[in-house]
Amino acid sequence: MPRTAALFASMYGLAGTELYGDPHRFQLLFVAASDEGIFEPDVLKIRRDKEDASRVAWLRTAEGFTSLRDLHTWLYGTHLCYSVSRQHEFGAQTITDPKLLASY
Structure with missing residues (x-):
């Protein structure tokens, strides 16, 4: 959730600034779902570390x-996911940790 919140806060901040002159024009509410029981604790830590780095x-x-x-x-x-000029890279494996990769 922290990465999602950062992405949307940045984007809506730009929109608020550009359209209304106020970066806080839009108030977003983020509600997270629990990760409990989805992954083993070591895999969950790896995923959280990856998300934080992102x-x-x-x-x-x-x-x-x-x-x-x-x-x-x-x-x-x-x-990488949206750039037409990088289409040749689509499908390239970017995750090297086997535990992390297995969790997708």
Whole structure:
């Protein structure tokens, strides 16, 4: 949930700023589901560590955005899942930890 909250807070902050002049225009509520019983504790820790690293990377990336156009340019020009110019990389295995990979 922390990564999801960071992503949406950044995006809606940009939208609020650009459309209304107020980065806090939109108030989002995040409700997390429990992870209890889904994975073994060591796998859950690995997944949480991965999510936290992704959250930190996103926050670094989002610092450079000043507009929705910046977000759009990054998303469709750089992000592995959405960039047409990176289609040749689609399907490439990016997870190297076998325990983490098995959890997907």
